[in-house]
Amino acid sequence: MKIGFISDLHGYPNRFKRAMELLGDADAILCAGDVLYHGPRNPILDGYNPQGLIEELKNNKKELIIARGNCDAEVDLMVLDFPVFTPVVFYEKDGVRFMVNHGHEYSDDEIKMMIDRFKIDVMLLGHTHIRRFERYKNSVIVNPGSISVPKGDGIPSLAYYEDGYIVFVNLDSGEIIEKNKI
Numbered sequence: 001m002k003i004g005f006i007s008d009l010h011g012y013p014n015r016f017k018r019a020m021e022l023l024g025d026a027d028a029i030l031c032a033g034d035v036l037y038h039g040p041r042n043p044i045l046d047g048y049n050p051q052g053l054i055e056e057l058k059n060n061k062k063e064l065i066i067a068r069g070n071c072d073a074e075v076d077l078m079v080l081d082f083p084v085f086t087p088v089v090f091y092e093k094d095g096v097r098f099m100v101n102h103g104h105e106y107s108d109d110e111i112k113m114m115i116d117r118f119k120i121d122v123m124l125l126g127h128t129h130i131r132r133f134e135r136y137k138n139s140v141i142v143n144p145g146s147i148s149v150p151k152g153d154g155i156p157s158l159a160y161y162e163d164g165y166i167v168f169v170n171l172d173s174g175e176i177i178e179k180n181k182i
Contacts, residue, residue, distance in 0.1 A: 001094045004062075005159040007032035007102075007126030008146035010042055010071065013052035015148040018171055019158050020062060026160060029062055030091060032126030032143070033069025033102040036076050042149045054079050065089055069102035069126060088114075096121050096161070103127035103143065115139045122161055122182065131157055131168055133180050140166060140182045147171050 004023035009016050009031070023029055035057075036050040057064070058081050067089045089100040099118060103125035106114070115123050115136060123141045125132070130152035132143035144159035145152070145168070156171035161182075168177040 001096070002026045002160055002162040003091075003093065003096075003098065004029035005032070005124050005142060005144040005161070006030075006147055007124075007144050008034045008069070008129050008149060009036075009053065010034055010038045010048075010146070010148045011036050011050040011053050012045070012047050012148040013049050013056045014047050015156065015171065016053055016056050019147045020056075020060060022158065022169055022171065022174055023062070023160060026062065027093060028091065029064045030089065030098060030100045030124055031064060031066040032100055032124050033067050034071040034126060035066060035069070036079075037071045037073060038149070039071040045149065057081075065091055065100070067100040067102055070104045090118070098122045098124060098161075100124045111141065112136055115141075122166070131159070131177070133166055133168070133178070135182075140180070142166055144168065 004026035006019050038044050068087050091098040097120050099120040104127045125143045129146035131145040134141040145157035147156050150156045159168045165179050167179045
């Protein structure tokens, strides 16, 4: 089983297309939100094209499940052809429980309470645009970083779960940044 993790697309179709190439063998892709709009604190970079991203999302054949981010507006629901944007998404495959939330509404203590309450194995967050891997009891908290507007070290990234590991990948080079056993 391979489950892809992306977040903070912010309207860049070529970045999304590259992520789909790298996650082509994934069973499903979980997205922690901020899909079309660039956001008021993010620069508009070359390639920003929300309409183009809408087309890429419509043409995507991979199972894609999206939690709503703070930059995702009601109008986005009108232009996308599939249901998205609940603030919390649960996904389970082969006995592994995933929870997806953008990460802007809850404190770390609240996130950990949700992990405990719902017996989550992998909690996927976004929002900060910074990669994160944190162990919590028998679970992990993961932020794949941003595929489009990375912060921290500036490397656009995604992640995936496979065979008990969380793997972070450089979107540009396709190289593994780090690999962590859960």
